[in-house]
Amino acid sequence: MTSSTTTPGRRERLIGRGWIQAAALITIFGFFVLVLMGFRTYMDSPPIPERTISQSGQTVYTGDDVMAGQDVFLKNGLMQYGSIFGHGAYLGPDFTADYLHRSAEMVNRAYGGADSGAATRRTIDDHRTNTYDEDTGTLTVSDAQAAAFTELTEHYADFFASPEGKTGLRPGAITDPTEIRQLTSYFAWSAWVATAERPGENYSYTNNWPPEPLVGNTPTADTIVWSVISLVALLGGTGALFAAFGRWNWLGWHGRDQQELRFRDPQTVGLTPSQRATAWFFFAMTALFLVQTFVGAASEHYRADLNSFFGIPLDKWLPYNVMRTWHVQLALLWISTSFLAAGIFLVPMITRRREPKGQALLAYLLLGALVIVVVGSLVGELAGMRGAFGDLWSVFGMQGFEYLDLGKLWQVLLTVGMVFWVVILWRGMRGRLAGESHANLPWLFFFAALALPVVYATGLLTDNDDVFTVTDFWRFMVVHLWVEDFLELFTTVMVAYIFVLLGVVREKIALRVVFLDIVLYSAGGVIGTAHHWYFNGSPASVMALGAFFSAFEVIPLTFLTVEAWTFIRLGARQESKSPTPFPHRWAVLFLVAVGFWNFLGAGIFGFLINLPIVSYYEMGTGLTANHGHAAMMGVYGMLAVGFAIFALRYLVPKDKWSDKAASISFWSLNIGLAWMVFVTLLPIGILQLHRAVDVGYYDARSLAYVSSDTNTVLEWLRLPGDVVFIAGGVGPLLWLAFLGIRHRGRHALTKAPLQTGPTAGTAGALVPEPAGESEMTLFTEIIEPPETTHRGS
Amino acid sequence: MRFEPGFIACYTLVLIGGAAGLHRLGKVDTSPWRSRALAGYRRAVPDPPDPGPPAWPHTESGRLHTLMALVVAVAAVTLPLAELLRYHRPVEVAVLGTVALAAAAMVLRLTTALRR
Ligand code: HEM
Ligand SMILES: [Fe+2]
Numbered sequence: 067m068t069s070s071t072t073t074p075g076r077r078e079r080l081i082g083r084g085w086i087q088a089a090a091l092i093t094i095f096g097f098f099v100l101v102l103m104g105f106r107t108y109m110d111s112p113p114i115p116e117r118t119i120s121q122s123g124q125t126v127y128t129g130d131d132v133m134a135g136q137d138v139f140l141k142n143g144l145m146q147y148g149s150i151f152g153h154g155a156y157l158g159p160d161f162t163a164d165y166l167h168r169s170a171e172m173v174n175r176a177y178g179g180a181d182s183g184a185a186t187r188r189t190i191d192d193h194r195t196n197t198y199d200e201d202t203g204t205l206t207v208s209d210a211q212a213a214a215f216t217e218l219t220e221h222y223a224d225f226f227a228s229p230e231g232k233t234g235l236r237p238g239a240i241t242d243p244t245e246i247r248q249l250t251s252y253f254a255w256s257a258w259v260a261t262a263e264r265p266g267e268n269y270s271y272t273n274n275w276p277p278e279p280l281v282g283n284t285p286t287a288d289t290i291v292w293s294v295i296s297l298v299a300l301l302g303g304t305g306a307l308f309a310a311f312g313r314w315n316w317l318g319w320h321g322r323d324q325q326e327l328r329f330r331d332p333q334t335v336g337l338t339p340s341q342r343a344t345a346w347f348f349f350a351m352t353a354l355f356l357v358q359t360f361v362g363a364a365s366e367h368y369r370a371d372l373n374s375f376f377g378i379p380l381d382k383w384l385p386y387n388v389m390r391t392w393h394v395q396l397a398l399l400w401i402s403t404s405f406l407a408a409g410i411f412l413v414p415m416i417t418r419r420r421e422p423k424g425q426a427l428l429a430y431l432l433l434g435a436l437v438i439v440v441v442g443s444l445v446g447e448l449a450g451m452r453g454a455f456g457d458l459w460s461v462f463g464m465q466g467f468e469y470l471d472l473g474k475l476w477q478v479l480l481t482v483g484m485v486f487w488v489v490i491l492w493r494g495m496r497g498r499l500a501g502e503s504h505a506n507l508p509w510l511f512f513f514a515a516l517a518l519p520v521v522y523a524t525g526l527l528t529d530n531d532d533v534f535t536v537t538d539f540w541r542f543m544v545v546h547l548w549v550e551d552f553l554e555l556f557t558t559v560m561v562a563y564i565f566v567l568l569g570v571v572r573e574k575i576a577l578r579v580v581f582l583d584i585v586l587y588s589a590g591g592v593i594g595t596a597h598h599w600y601f602n603g604s605p606a607s608v609m610a611l612g613a614f615f616s617a618f619e620v621i622p623l624t625f626l627t628v629e630a631w632t633f634i635r636l637g638a639r640q641e642s643k644s645p646t647p648f649p650h651r652w653a654v655l656f657l658v659a660v661g662f663w664n665f666l667g668a669g670i671f672g673f674l675i676n677l678p679i680v681s682y683y684e685m686g687t688g689l690t691a692n693h694g695h696a697a698m699m700g701v702y703g704m705l706a707v708g709f710a711i712f713a714l715r716y717l718v719p720k721d722k723w724s725d726k727a728a729s730i731s732f733w734s735l736n737i738g739l740a741w742m743v744f745v746t747l748l749p750i751g752i753l754q755l756h757r758a759v760d761v762g763y764y765d766a767r768s769l770a771y772v773s774s775d776t777n778t779v780l781e782w783l784r785l786p787g788d789v790v791f792i793a794g795g796v797g798p799l800l801w802l803a804f805l806g807i808r809h810r811g812r813h814a815l816t817k818a819p820l821q822t823g824p825t826a827g828t829a830g831a832l833v834p835e836p837a838g839e840s841e842m843t844l845f846t847e848i849i850e851p852p853e854t855t856h857r858g859s
Numbered sequence: 860m861r862f863e864p865g866f867i868a869c870y871t872l873v874l875i876g877g878a879a880g881l882h883r884l885g886k887v888d889t890s891p892w893r894s895r896a897l898a899g900y901r902r903a904v905p906d907p908p909d910p911g912p913p914a915w916p917h918t919e920s921g922r923l924h925t926l927m928a929l930v931v932a933v934a935a936v937t938l939p940l941a942e943l944l945r946y947h948r949p950v951e952v953a954v955l956g957t958v959a960l961a962a963a964a965m966v967l968r969l970t971t972a973l974r975r
Contacts, residue, residue: 658920662927736923740930744877745937749870756866775945776863783941 079503080574085581086505092585096592103596103608104539110605111535112259112271116203120212127215127251129203133531135252138245140466140530141459143387143451146394147235148767150256151272151602152685153538154468155390157234157369160686160767162260163276165218165253167764170280172214186280193261193281194270205258219250231379233769234368234386236452256534259603273609275601275682276763285682288606292613293679299617300673307586307621328847329568332649333720335845337811338414339426340494345717345806346433347407348710351400352796352803354440358396359792365389366788370781372773384448391447391464391471397698398469399440404706406432406487408560409515411713413494415567415845416508421494428490435483443476460530467537469545470525477526484519491515507563507573510580514559517552535603542598549702550619550668551591557705558583561657564712568650569846583622590618600678601685613678620676623669649715652728656708659736663700667743671696683758687766688751696743699735707735707799717806719813727798734798738791746784750777864946864955867938871958874935875965878928882969885924922973929969935962 116129139145139161148158173192177185197206207215223246231237240246259271261281269286277283361384367375368386375381410429414421449455450463450473460466462473470477492499495512502508525544528537562580565571596604596612648654671693675684684690711728753776758766765771939955939962946955 655919655923658923661920662923733926736927737930740927741934744874744931744934749867749938752870753866779941779945783937 089584115205118205131251132255135248146391147387162256166257169214173210176210190282196262236385289678293677296613296617343429344407345810349803351403354400361392401706408709417498443472514556546595586622653712659704667696667700687754692747731798734794741787878931881928885921932965
């Protein structure tokens, strides 16, 4: 298809200007509001009083104590044990709610006990009246509150120094009395933030979170109103989208497709050195996946049985917080490894030319760097939690923010590694990009890749010396903006491009789907980040924006899922025409699973906990774990495995490849995940939510409740599913990846000499080839019948 | 009837409903010619071509749904049975037994559907 071009030397834009404008507008608007919310977060985050004194004039704790306490909290990995402001892990207590409840009970007792109405009123007054004096930086608390602080310091000393363990932490985890006092100060400050009314408002800095009747913490009017509005937004938005789809031919589908496809036998597709290098990436990925499931099983064991690990004192060396840190970090790491490899693998197919010299070397360097970061950061986390590294704990050891646990050095290195990856892609694609419109797939692929390090880099702004509310703002750039916006985009671009390269989807249709995706995901996803900031000390306006916009995130998840199969179907129809069989049955099935879990895990289970009023009681409980697992493994885990299966199909010779292994892995991963979700995570989550509403949030998060008989039974019941997942799901995958490194696509080098000169085209124009340069063999040979070739547009 | 077995009985019913829902969702026809995304196109073209019999991977997508539904149904049998070991007052046995039987019926239905 030769065409007139607007920019000389560039291929013409394949998509209407309106799409680009819509995408740009929505993204810019989203980020404008996001920056605005960041500004408000910085301005309105709760103060840390320089000094907190009792009415009788004694200093209770200082601002320095609070900040030092935050450091103790982070470097000991307590955010991977319990939570603060509801953010963190779910085995240990939420320390905000824990301190608040205990302190409120003590104050109440000091005033005459639960039966006395006067005591109840005084307790509430003590907590809600904001006695912070901004000018002097002094907070004055009642003598009863000060006495509770002293008593609770002893309580936490006992708890963290406990020599027999049985808490999930290392026995004698924190013994230094100064550190204990600082830690208690941090908890005390967070409890103050959670109850003292914001100046000029009748609710606390945290919108009255956590629920605690003793201090009059109940849902605010905003919490309820914005929940209703959020629900209306979801229903209205869904209706509007369906109406719009009924009106216009969005995807520009023009009926019968007559092109003929001949899928090349993977055996005959010659690979470039960098593509062959990805075999090692996929092997590393599966190995990390395996380790991740093992440490996950260990974390799970702590939930099922806190007291012993089959008689082995596991908590001495690998306590719960180390296991969970590794579990969470490895999830991000193995999935990223697959994405990096998939990017490298696709580039030569996109350019259809030999790659520049040294690409493979760069790929190996990247992998080497990745291994160093993985090993370095994991060991650092273990050592850091044991007190290594002195003042440099946050650089080498456990930085401690859940999901950004790795030390700053490793965090920087990982970011640099991803930038390095973008450079590799750029080197490979430079020639092709020069001849393309910026709105066409090759550039979109590049932009989507570039966004990954850029968004990840914002996580570097988390700082243990900042107020928690502010650090949390940056943390969720990675936790939310990555997974709920930019990874979804990267996914769509990758999948769309793979289908285009396979010839089963027209480039124009793929482009429209990508742009539709940008519009739909960015409409909710960017501002929707605020659904994590309902109760962390951000102002009420942030909650309102989060509730409203995050509702729109759900629409593409439920909508595109059904449509995505249509999209695949377009390909399937043509597949049947090919005289050679479609080689990617299992890779595509993993994509079908991605669609399924996007719908169930992200869409349904995400929205289940998304309304502020639900989140108010639910945050940091089992339903979050339920959603987190179904969405993270279900969507990005399955996708990462799908990429691996796709590439391995070319890396492993035909006679060694086993569709059986791919099939066992596919069904086992899905069955194991579904079992985990429906037998354990969902019922435990519902029970815990019920408990939080019925008895109290504090109680629902206590170790006593979490390790109660009911929970224990449900936790053990997941075992069969976990075994299926690990043995049947990861096992065969490891075998295939091992075959990958053993053969590394060597077979095709000798059997299929590179074709020279332009052969059949992909759906789109041919790039002008420099004379004499040979063209890569594509995955698919596409033969265009002359009558359907459109000229120009 | 104590709280826990009562909860599990209700949850089991939810699971049975969920299994039925998933199974149905897998049968939704996602032919491009009937897709909502192409509704505008359909209006413009009076007689869309025959979509033909459902083709792969749609058949597999249906299977994935049915299999997930089956996992849910097996879970729905397991939970009340596990609960019966802990709670066995007559009412509890009656209620948990009934929901377990209902779940077992669902398992049977889905296995038949999956074999086909
Ligand atoms: C594939 C997409 C998604 C992935 C991978 C994902 C993953 C996660 C993970 C891992 C967490 C736990 C964070 C933590 O413990 O701090 C989480 C929390 C949360 N997610 Fe998602 N999520 C996705 C989509 C969604 C969607 C679409 C919604 C709803 C609109 C949603 C709503 C929430 C909420 C409200 C929380 C906070 C729960 C809490 O703080 O306890 N998520 N998500
Ligand atoms: Fe989120």
